[in-house]
Amino acid sequence: MAIQEGTEDVYASLLLTDNYLPGALVLAHSLRDAGTTKKLAILVTADTVSSEVIEQLKTVYDYVIPVERVKNEHPANLFLMNRPDLHSAFTKVNLWKLTQFRKIVYVDADVVAYRAPDELFDLPHAFSAAPDIGWPDLFNTGVMALTPNMGDYYALVALAERGISFDGADQGLLNMHFKNTFNRISFSYNVTPSAHYQYVPAYKHLQSTISMVHFIGSDKPWTQGRQQSTGNSPFTEMAGKWWAVFDRHYRKEDGSTPHLVQYFVKGEFNPTTTVVIAPPPEPKIESWDASKQSPPSDSKPEAANFPQAHYGMSRDKAPYVASDQYLPPVDRPKPIFPWEANQPKPTRVFAERPLDPLPPKSPSLATSTAPVVQQNEPTTPPPANLATGEASAEASAAQGNTWTNAWDEDPSIDKYVSAISSKHSRTRSQGLGVVPTTPPQKSGASLKVTDFPSETERPSLPVTPAPHSRPPNWATGTSEDGDGDQLPAADGVPEQAEWDPLAQLDKLAHQHSEALLEKLGTVSPQEETIGIRGQQIPSRPVPFGSEGAKSPTYVSPSPVVSPVPVKPASSTSTSKILSTSSASTSPPTSTLNKGKK
Ligand SMILES: O=c1ccn([C@@H]2O[C@H](COP(=O)(O)OP(=O)(O)O[C@H]3O[C@H](CO)[C@@H](O)[C@H](O)[C@H]3O)[C@@H](O)[C@H]2O)c(=O)[nH]1
């Protein structure tokens, strides 16, 4: 199987981003100006280089070759040399795939040629490169003479995919791959000037042999501006060479220099002198998608379009009234879904109007159901903004309904109050300066505890239910005339006279010991002597070594409070045993007193 070998020789460069455009153009011009006989090619990554820039490249390059960008997915080493911008320098490995070319002399876009080193195409070696100024045993990958072949290509792709590179970029990767096979060529093919250190005598001695100068590092001639090339140091002389080529091709008196080129060159882009501003070549974000992008750098701050920048507190005292659009819709929307049409009846609802509205105003009916005076009178409607709701309040008022308290409907409260009133058969006079309004209570009739006062009692609009007028000291059960009427006793509460605290205490102690003994085992009435019972308490041995020990923390609150059996028959022995057992765990009284201080 014959592999078709490339026949053409090319100088090739690389453009990963638009901002290296001036470098790529100057390189191509410098080679052409130097009279090369070779074609010029440039590899571009179409996803990161704009079409305008590609058009500009086509004006000087014979071939603009789109290639896949090869990104280092393990870029940690790039930070070792502070060049995270070189994340896609692995793209250089695509050079080995371009087998349509016999030989490629690759040159970085930050290189300017003093002369065209066409002799590099005649090297017999598959790979040649010049020493790196930072570590001359290594080669610099800014200038390389290579023979494309798929063997090296796949090997390099494999390294790139695994991120194998000591500097995270192509120079580390290629030095690892061609470590033992590279052909070292003269530094004059890839002179790397430094603004900080230059071996000046060597420069003076060898400058005439320079073929190409390479501006390594993140500062490039086009990013530093023209003034960087002023002075007479070796560095400024070499930077001056770059500017000389640039000026020859892109400093036109007639203003024919493309704005796109000027845009990337410091000091060259002066939009005030141009009528039409060239569109920035960076891909522009037309509409910002907040879910995918950070905000555009030129976007306005939040609330930048507010009518005022400063807002104070409102002095408007009128309460805020929401417009109708904010009120909840009265009519429900037409059902759309089947479950809306076949809805089950709700089991719990909130009442929008009184659940059990009283019948329309009719004196006889009103009196029979509610004997309290206000019920006979038309009720003043409550203010419209009552929590009960404007509409229902008005509707009730229109019907002549009275306002009731829900507790008044509770039959047990009613029953209790009726019991009192039957005891107090005599109707009391009011004595509060209020017109007596309560008619004599009929036995069994409903008795309201709270009520809304009439307009005469309270001319202002009633809002809150007020307590119904009652005789003085009604709650305490005493009256002005000294009549010692009592409220009926609650269930289970003994009469005060029957309450003997000492007797109760004894009873309690008895219950307590009974319950304790009950817990410990069932006892037949015959066995009911404390001796037998005492034997039935399971004895627990004291832990070994703790015999005779006394609890250091337990302090009996008071010997008097200890439960003491009160059974008359066997109380002596019971109390003996219980007090003995209590004494064994309780410290003596002296300790107790000590502890109290
Ligand atoms: O944003 C970028 C960065 C790089 N490049 C291209 O990639 C080359 C390498 O980048 P460069 O800035 O020139 O790197 P150097 O400062 O020269 O750094 C050294 O280290 C790099 C990474 O190992 C090698 O690629 C260089 O050859 C070597 O000189 C450039 O010349 C361009 O061709 C771009 O187009 N856009």
Ligand SMILES: [Mn+2]
């Ligand atoms: Mn470079």
